[in-house]
Amino acid sequence: MGCREGEGGVITQRVSTGIEGLDEVLQGGFPKGSMILLGGNPGTGKTIFSAEFLYHGARDFFENGLYVSFSEGRDAFIANMSSLGLDFEKLEREGKFKILDLVTVKEAGLDTLMEMMTSDIDTLGVERLVIDSFTAMANAFAKPIDVRIALHLLSKIVRQSGCTTIVITEIPTGEQRIGLGIEEFVSDGIIVLEKRWVEGRLLRELVVEKMRGTRMARTRFLFTLHNGFKVFQPFKAGRVEEPRRFQPIPHTEERFSTGSEELDEIIGGLPRGSAVLIEFGTEISREASMLFSVPIMANFGTQGMAMIILPCSGFNAETIYEIAKEFQLTEEEINDLLRVIERPRPYLKRDVDYVFVPKGQDIREVYEGIARLRQELRERTGKPVLGFIGLDTAGIVLGEESLRNILDQIVTDTRIEGGLIVFVSKPGVEGIAQYVANMADIHVRVVCENGVILFYGVRPRTSLYVAEMDCSKGYPMPKFTPIL
Numbered sequence: 001m002g003c004r005e006g007e008g009g010v011i012t013q014r015v016s017t018g019i020e021g022l023d024e025v026l027q028g029g030f031p032k033g034s035m036i037l038l039g040g041n042p043g044t045g046k047t048i049f050s051a052e053f054l055y056h057g058a059r060d061f062f063e064n065g066l067y068v069s070f071s072e073g074r075d076a077f078i079a080n081m082s083s084l085g086l087d088f089e090k091l092e093r094e095g096k097f098k099i100l101d102l103v104t105v106k107e108a109g110l111d112t113l114m115e116m117m118t119s120d121i122d123t124l125g126v127e128r129l130v131i132d133s134f135t136a137m138a139n140a141f142a143k144p145i146d147v148r149i150a151l152h153l154l155s156k157i158v159r160q161s162g163c164t165t166i167v168i169t170e171i172p173t174g175e176q177r178i179g180l181g182i183e184e185f186v187s188d189g190i191i192v193l194e195k196r197w198v199e200g201r202l203l204r205e206l207v208v209e210k211m212r213g214t215r216m217a218r219t220r221f222l223f224t225l226h227n228g229f230k231v232f233q234p235f236k237a238g239r240v241e242e243p244r245r246f247q248p249i250p251h252t253e254e255r256f257s258t259g260s261e262e263l264d265e266i267i268g269g270l271p272r273g274s275a276v277l278i279e280f281g282t283e284i285s286r287e288a289s290m291l292f293s294v295p296i297m298a299n300f301g302t303q304g305m306a307m308i309i310l311p312c313s314g315f316n317a318e319t320i321y322e323i324a325k326e327f328q329l330t331e332e333e334i335n336d337l338l339r340v341i342e343r344p345r346p347y348l349k350r351d352v353d354y355v356f357v358p359k360g361q362d363i364r365e366v367y368e369g370i371a372r373l374r375q376e377l378r379e380r381t382g383k384p385v386l387g388f389i390g391l392d393t394a395g396i397v398l399g400e401e402s403l404r405n406i407l408d409q410i411v412t413d414t415r416i417e418g419g420l421i422v423f424v425s426k427p428g429v430e431g432i433a434q435y436v437a438n439m440a441d442i443h444v445r446v447v448c449e450n451g452v453i454l455f456y457g458v459r460p461r462t463s464l465y466v467a468e469m470d471c472s473k474g475y476p477m478p479k480f481t482p483i484l
Ligand SMILES: Nc1ncnc2c1ncn2[C@@H]1O[C@H](COP(=O)(O)OP(=O)(O)O)[C@@H](O)[C@H]1O
Pocket: 040, 041, 042, 043, 044, 045, 046, 047, 048, 049, 080, 083, 084, 225, 226, 227, 228, 484
């Protein structure tokens, strides 16, 4: 709870929404005593949103709650919410929460209903009220009621009681708007929950259409219902407080590890001898893209395995050296195991082993030079070699036509040698990326939506995951949360 300056200098006291990640974007929470309309198609998370609002209000902020239910009976509500870790029975016993189960009460008139609510609000000292849903309430009466009158009556109760109130409105599937026509005038805030599909995968969005006295830089936010209602903030690169050496994840007989246990779990590891394509969409920052490529490299390097890298644009031998140092590979490991392919540059450091400048007149000779390097590394380490190719750079250096010609060879050689080849594509090389996608055993995509980084597997097919940066291990790692 906190006090903030609202529009026109009016002081608005805020109450926490109880939703992870939402208070931050609402200048502290809902205006205290406000009436919020919460709309959405069936299954968009309205009940879960309201339950968290009541639960955290009662448990963490000493604001007792009343849940007026027309759509879900008491037992179903308690059971569903306990599966999300919200123990409403305990709150009931402690006198902090009450369910007014009106699912079967259809004979009562509007006046009787309003009296029941007011009485409960007074008896329990309720400060948070949820009507689930206004739509079901309007349909509950034997005698048809005017929704306008009902909404005005509700808003009167809200003003008199001072309760911060969520009024749920069911939006029929296929429609977008709340559509009462009067909601703008009686409500202090309107939030709509939406479902959307990205390449056939479920994405959830929360839209703040109106919030009295609240300045908002952005009004659309991605969220998940995984382990409760959580709103995602735009991707932020974290800072490593205490740098530590990368902790390798052992490979298995059949599969290499990605370097991230979570990612291994999601895509099932990387089969030995396979080709991998990581496709990045637009607006993916450098830090975000590194979360997917660097752990694979660090996991090979820290297990004495060599790698040959043709970096993406924006990276070169020096930057990759710096990254290897951040993950605390030793100077010796770097010079033994790392080979970054560079074009001849006049200012190139010649005295380091990790820069490899291929010699040769044509693409064949260049490729044979790299194949010999791979063989030398494999024999010296006694382990398979990781190949890493930025398709943007490769396309520019070799030309798309020559690149296509050697891609099959690279993939075939990798299969025979039981190594791993990772291709990375960025916007602008879709043609060649499609060519590689057809050959790849593993194909994943990283895209940006509302500033949030989303990850999904095309092969194997996975649902959407939000990727965030986790620095708690002493180096940057991806952290994945499924959109459910
Ligand atoms: N324990 C749970 N964990 C994760 N998601 C859940 C859980 N229970 C229900 N859901 C998801 O929540 C959705 C329903 O949320 P709900 O708040 O009841 O929607 P609404 O009230 O808008 O119809 C379902 O689509 C389901 O996918």
